[in-house]
Amino acid sequence: MENMWPWLLGTALVLLAAVLGGLLLPRLRKPASAPRKPDIPGTEPKEEMAEEISPIAHPVRREGEDLFIPHRYGVDRMVVLAKDPYWLHAYWEVSATKYREFVNRHGHEAWNTSHQVIRVYDITGLDEESPFAAHNYQQIFLDPFADNWFIEVGQPDSSFFLELGRLLPDGRYVKLLTSNRVSTPRASVSQRIDEEWMWIEGIYKIIGRVPHGNSSELLVTKKELEGGIKPLGISSPGFKQ
Amino acid sequence: MAKGYLSFVLHAHLPYVRHPECEKYLEEKWFYEAVTETYIPMIDVFDRLVWDNIPFRLTFSVSPPLLSMLTDPLLQERYVRHLEKLMELSHKEEARTYGSPFHQAALMYKEKFRRAYEIFVHQNQCNLAKALKRLQNQGRLEITTCAATHGFLPLMMVNRQAVRAQVETAVHLHQKHFDCSPNGIWLPECGYTQGVDEILKEYGLKFFFTDSHGVLFAYHRPRFGIFAPVYCPSGVAAFGRDVESSKQVWSADEGYPGDPDYREFYRDIGYDLDHEYIKEYIHPDGIRTHTGMKYHRITGKVDLADKQPYYPEWARNKAEIHAANFMFNREKQIEYLSALMERPPLIVAPYDAELFGHWWFEGPMWLEFLIRKIATSKTLQLVTPSDYLRMHKCNQITKPCPSTWGNAGYNEVWLNEKNHWIYRHLHMAADRMNELADMFPQAEGNLRRALNQAGRELLLAQSSDWAFIISTGTMVSYAVKRTKEHIANFLRLYNDIKYCRIDEGFVSHLEWQNNIFPDIDYRSWRTREGEYQSAIC
Numbered sequence: 001m002e003n004m005w006p007w008l009l010g011t012a013l014v015l016l017a018a019v020l021g022g023l024l025l026p027r028l029r030k031p032a033s034a035p036r037k038p039d040i041p042g043t044e045p046k047e048e049m050a051e052e053i054s055p056i057a058h059p060v061r062r063e064g065e066d067l068f069i070p071h072r073y074g075v076d077r078m079v080v081l082a083k084d085p086y087w088l089h090a091y092w093e094v095s096a097t098k099y100r101e102f103v104n105r106h107g108h109e110a111w112n113t114s115h116q117v118i119r120v121y122d123i124t125g126l127d128e129e130s131p132f133a134a135h136n137y138q139q140i141f142l143d144p145f146a147d148n149w150f151i152e153v154g155q156p157d158s159s160f161f162l163e164l165g166r167l168l169p170d171g172r173y174v175k176l177l178t179s180n181r182v183s184t185p186r187a188s189v190s191q192r193i194d195e196e197w198m199w200i201e202g203i204y205k206i207i208g209r210v211p212h213g214n215s216s217e218l219l220v221t222k223k224e225l226e227g228g229i230k231p232l233g234i235s236s237p238g239f240k241q
Numbered sequence: 242m243a244k245g246y247l248s249f250v251l252h253a254h255l256p257y258v259r260h261p262e263c264e265k266y267l268e269e270k271w272f273y274e275a276v277t278e279t280y281i282p283m284i285d286v287f288d289r290l291v292w293d294n295i296p297f298r299l300t301f302s303v304s305p306p307l308l309s310m311l312t313d314p315l316l317q318e319r320y321v322r323h324l325e326k327l328m329e330l331s332h333k334e335e336a337r338t339y340g341s342p343f344h345q346a347a348l349m350y351k352e353k354f355r356r357a358y359e360i361f362v363h364q365n366q367c368n369l370a371k372a373l374k375r376l377q378n379q380g381r382l383e384i385t386t387c388a389a390t391h392g393f394l395p396l397m398m399v400n401r402q403a404v405r406a407q408v409e410t411a412v413h414l415h416q417k418h419f420d421c422s423p424n425g426i427w428l429p430e431c432g433y434t435q436g437v438d439e440i441l442k443e444y445g446l447k448f449f450f451t452d453s454h455g456v457l458f459a460y461h462r463p464r465f466g467i468f469a470p471v472y473c474p475s476g477v478a479a480f481g482r483d484v485e486s487s488k489q490v491w492s493a494d495e496g497y498p499g500d501p502d503y504r505e506f507y508r509d510i511g512y513d514l515d516h517e518y519i520k521e522y523i524h525p526d527g528i529r530t531h532t533g534m535k536y537h538r539i540t541g542k543v544d545l546a547d548k549q550p551y552y553p554e555w556a557r558n559k560a561e562i563h564a565a566n567f568m569f570n571r572e573k574q575i576e577y578l579s580a581l582m583e584r585p586p587l588i589v590a591p592y593d594a595e596l597f598g599h600w601w602f603e604g605p606m607w608l609e610f611l612i613r614k615i616a617t618s619k620t621l622q623l624v625t626p627s628d629y630l631r632m633h634k635c636n637q638i639t640k641p642c643p644s645t646w647g648n649a650g651y652n653e654v655w656l657n658e659k660n661h662w663i664y665r666h667l668h669m670a671a672d673r674m675n676e677l678a679d680m681f682p683q684a685e686g687n688l689r690r691a692l693n694q695a696g697r698e699l700l701l702a703q704s705s706d707w708a709f710i711i712s713t714g715t716m717v718s719y720a721v722k723r724t725k726e727h728i729a730n731f732l733r734l735y736n737d738i739k740y741c742r743i744d745e746g747f748v749s750h751l752e753w754q755n756n757i758f759p760d761i762d763y764r765s766w767r768t769r770e771g772e773y774q775s776a777i778c
Contacts, residue, residue, distance in 0.1 A: 067725040069732065073669050081396055081664065082643070084651035091665045148661060180399055183435070185643040185651060186458040197464040197637040202581045206574075207457065207466050207484060 078164050078177035085156030085187035090118065091148035092164050092177055102166070102174065114166035114174070116142045120151060123181065124158040134161075141167075156187040243622035245575030245586045246629060247615065248480070249608075250450060252427045253280065253594035254304035254391055256706035256723075257757050259316055265525055268719060272310055273323045276369070277533060279598035280311070281357045282605040284365075284372045290612055291379055297612045298380075298623045301373065301594070302427035304387040305411045306704070308370060308418055309757050317367040324361065327533065328354045330522045334510070334534060342550035343536040349553045350534050370418050377419060383625035386415040386423040386446075389758070392703035393655045395434035395643060396664060402678075403671035403703070404440050406765035410700065410758055412444045417760065424627045425449060429705045430655070431482070431591075431646035438473040438641075448478040448626045450591055451641055454650055456481030458642035465637075468578055468586040470629065472638045479641045480626055485574060486590040489567060490601075497563040498601035501541050502555040505548050506600060508537040535602075560603040564610035572620045587629055660711040666728045670699050671766075673735050678766035680739075691743045692763035694751050695734040701755055702727035727755070 078092035103111055121134035142149055153160060162179040193199065255275055258268040290297055303311075310316050331351040338347040365372045376382040388394060389410035397403045408426070415423045425448040426441060433451050441449060448470065456467050456479055463471050467481035490496055497503075511523050511532040523530045537548035538556070571588060578586035597604030615621050624632075647654035656664070677692055684692050702724055710720035730751055737743045 067722065067729050069666060069725050069728045075669075079399055079664070079668055081399070081652070081656060083653050083656050084649060087653075089656055089661055091661070093665070148665075150658070150661075183643075185434075189458055190460060190462045192461045194461040194464070194637065194639065197461070199462045199464050200466070200581050203466040203468060203578065206577065207453070 076177055078162060078179040080160070080162050080179040080182045082182050082184050083150065085184050086152060086154050088120075088151045088153055088160065088162075088182060088184070089148065090151060090162055090179060092179075093147065094164070094176055098176060102176070106168065106174065110168055111166070114168045116144060116146065117165055117167050117173075118142060118149060118151065119163045119165065119173075120153060121161050121163070122155070122158060123161060124155075126159070128181065153184065156184050159183045243585065243618070244579045244620045245588065246622050246624040247486075247571055248300060248587060248589045248624055248626060248629065250300040250302065250427070250589065250591035251283070251594040251597070252302040252304075252387070252591060253307055254302075254387060254429075255307050255310065255595075256704050257306040257309065257390065257701060257755075259310055259313060259756075261315060261754060261756075264319060267524060267528070267530065268716070269316075269319070270323075270530060272316065273320050274531065274533060275595055275599055276311075276320055276361070277324065277327070277354070277357055278602070279595050279605075280369055281360050282353075282598045283594065283608075284369060284376070285356065285360055286605045286609045286612075287376050287381060288360075288364075288372070290609065291376070291381060295613055295616045296623075297616065298625050298628060299382055299612075300385060300425070300625045301376075301382045302385040302387055303370075303373065303415075304391050304427070304429075305389050305414045306391060306757065308414060311369045312418060313756075321358075321362060321367065324354060324358055326522055328358060330532060330534065338536075345553055346536045346551045347534070374419050377421075383425070383627055384415070384419055384423065385425040385427055386411045387427045388429050389414070390700040390704045391429040391706060392700070393429055393432050393652075393705035393708065394437050395432045395645065395652055396656060397667070397671070397703065398434055398436055399668055400671045400675060401436065401440065402675045402766045402768060403699075404437065405443070405769075406674075406696065407700065407703070408440055408444050408446070409765040410696075410761055412446070413760060413762075414758060427591075430709075431455065431644065432652070432655075432705075433479070433641055433645075434643040435640060438475045438477040438479070441477050442475045446477065447630065448480060450480050450482065450589065452644050452646040452650060453482050453484050455479060455641045455644040458644070460640035460642075461637070463637055463639060465582060465584075465586070468582065468588065469584065469633070470587070470626070470636055471641065472636050473641060474638060478626065478630055478636065480587075480589045482591055482646065483588045486567070486571065486588055487592075489570065490590075490592060490596070497559075497567075497607065498596075498604070499539065500559050500563070501539050502552075502559045503539050504535055504551050504556060504602040505537040505539045505545075506535065506602075507545055508535055508548050510534045510536065556603050557606060560607040561610045564607050564614055567607075567611055568614050568618065568621065572618065575620050584633060587624070589626075654712050655705060655708040657712060659714075660708045663708060663711075663724050666724075667703055670702065670728060670731050670735075674699050674731075674763075674766045675768060677735065677738055678763055679768050682764070682767070684763070687743050687745055687748065688738065689763070690752065691734055691738050691748050693761050694748055694755075695731055695738065696761050696763045696766065697755055697757055698727045698731040698734065698751065700761075701757065702731065730755070 072093055074095055075093060076095045076098050078090060080088055080090040083089050099111070118140045120138045120140065122136055123134050126133055126135070138153075140149070140151060159181060161181045163175050164177040165173050165175040167173055189204070255272055258266065258272055260266040260269055328351075331347065331354050334347040335351050338344040361367060361369070373382060373384055377384050388407040390407070392407045394404050394407065397407070411426070412423060422445055424446070426446045428437065428449050428451070431450055431452045433449065433455055438449070453467050456463055456471055459471055463469075467483060470478040470480045472478050488495060490498070509531045511519060512529050516527070519532070520527065522532050536551055538551040540547065540549045574588060575586055597608060612623070615623055644650055645652060645654070674695060677695060681688065681692060707720040707724045710716050733747070737747070
């Protein structure tokens with residue numbers, strides 16, 4: 001037993017040292033990480049208001065540097081817009097999750113062997129609340145890597161929605177995305193007559209063909225604009241491209 | 242009482258081209274030139290008419306980016322410096338052209354710049370918005386607003402909050418500078434699509450303008466064609482542009498501005514004179530630019546080199562003849578129409594303000610002659626849309642046709658194979674801004690600053706000018722740069738806000754660089770109850 005005492009004493013000392021060390025070390029370390037008065041460059045002290053008067057120009061990016069904006073945002077979406085009474089434009093993005101879902105269900109090979117298609121559903125005059133009803137649809141085969149498309153519908157005053165899908169080799173269609181609804185504008189005077197406001201024929205005679213853009217050749221022609229002249233008067237009507 | 246009305250509408254707009262980081266931007270010059278050549282001469286004309294006690298009513302649309310630049314101290318200060326340089330050049334030119342056929346024109350510019358300085362610095366303390374406000378208070382101008390950054394609304398409607406924010410921010414800025422709410426709005430590019438009017442109504446706006454077919458192709462065939470406004474089902478009135486009066490001014494072949502006696506835009510001493518002589522007055526890097534001093538007349542369809550000297554007096558005579566011709570044609574139009582209609586017909590004649598003075602140098606002079614002549618007419622009366630709606634409250638209700646005043650009349654100038662790529666970014670940014678506004682109903686401090694700046698960046702990216710410039714193929718790199726820059730700034734702010742790592746330095750820098758709309762409120766993008774369906778599935 002007597003031999004034990006030095007051991008016990010030694011252990012106690014080690015423990016004590018550990019406890020003390022545990023308590024003291026952080027205190028010892030603290031001064032090293034404590035905030036220090038910042039080194040002021042030998043010249044003038046920083047003035048309180050200086051920043052407000054002349055804000056520090058953070059070099060966010062250099063002139064001429066190519067700005068990066070992502071092409072994909074990691075979401076599933078398909079947006080369709082009307083370009084004019086006859087044409088629509090759609091763009092879309094299929095997320096990696098959606099892609100994996102497809103691959104899990106149909107196999108990796110199916111993605112490569114299937115065709116990317118757009119279905120254009122004509123929903124003219126149908127109730128907005130039932131987006132899945134349609135008169136008919138038109139199917140368009142797309143380039144494999146296309147992520148936007150101009151679509152000729154040729155139908156003024158009509159409504160549509162689109163679907164992006166893939167057509168499998170066995171003819172099955174797999175829908176990936178559904179777009180918003182879109183309407184094409186009218187391209188002529190309406191045939192709908194309001195009886196309380198019967199149209200006056202004489203007025204329409206002098207308006208004749210509505211020229212919007214076509215007859216009002218603009219002062220600033222394309223040639224002139226291409227000559228490096230600044231585009232003031234920027235929303236010039238009837239601008240010829 | 243007159244047999245019919247003429248509503249003359251001038252739409253003044255420039256994109257936000259303020260570059261605090263550098264004074265060399267060519268694009269900032271657009272602003273200076275428009276101030277010297279269009280805005281000051283217009284104000285001069287209006288003030289003179291008021292002084293001579295000539296009654297007139299005109300609609301003047303000031304876009305918020307332009308209003309912001311007109312009221313910006315940095316640009317005001319830079320403009321004064323710019324004008325002083327021009328005055329210095331005009332003095333040199335007076336001596337240089339002595340005895341030559343260009344001397345008369347040189348003297349005209351000297352006087353013009355001196356007068357511009359007097360109007361800008363002494364009469365309006367460098368703030369032209371004051372002059373417009375004064376003219377509104379004097380009952381001469383009806384000032385309308387426009388979308389916040391001239392965003393092209395028809396292609397923005399996939400997210401109604403984005404359109405709301407454009408309108409709300411614009412209306413607030415208008416109230417701040419003109420001490421009253423706008424009654425009407427100039428839809429950027431006359432871009433209308435269904436649903437836009439409902440948003441206008443929320444902000445108390447009572448009318449907007451469309452191109453001719455916007456009203457003419459309405460859901461029900463309008464009784465009076467374009468010679469009376471129609472009400473949308475929301476109760477907001479749509480005024481359609483008159484074809485004939487537009488053509489007389491706009492058309493390159495038939496229009497007045499192409500007259501041989503008028504000033505030729507493309508012969509400028511900034512290009513013509515010896516580099517050593519002119520270098521102080523063009524771009525500091527030696528790039529030749531317009532100085533605004535142009536000594537030749539259009540002459541006819543001849544080469545630029547064969548243009549003949551400009552004589553101010555000849556041009557002035559032509560402007561008077563053309564004003565008389567314009568009035569004569571309108572009177573004939575009114576006489577024909579008033580025989581058919583049971584109410585006085587209304588002719589709506591909208592133009593880009595920058596056409597007058599900048600492209601068509603004699604435009605302001607022509608307008609002055611026209612207004613003086615109309616004041617004596619028994620057939621014609623100048624009215625604003627608000628005047629008309631007060632006098633004729635009952636109008637046909639129908640849905641206007643989605644349309645714009647761009648080439649072919651629809652969206653193709655702003656959506657084509659060259660610029661379609663911007664919409665995937667603009668729509669995504671608008672959806673994300675909407676998400677942020679819903680996430681933080683009450684933000685304070687740096688968070689609020691970051692959210693507001695995100696709103697500014699989004700609005701600036703949405704300017705219809707960028708899509709237009711990309712379409713036209715001139716200055717494309719600037720338009721692409723601006724679009725990408727604002728989108729990139731927005732996306733960085735979005736991520737910083739969302740992941741709680743706002744970099745105050747970055748926010749301060751952007752607040753300094755893109756300082757438009759100091760009172761912007763990010764909550765303009767919040768979702769209103771009972772609506773909104775995101776384009777994101």
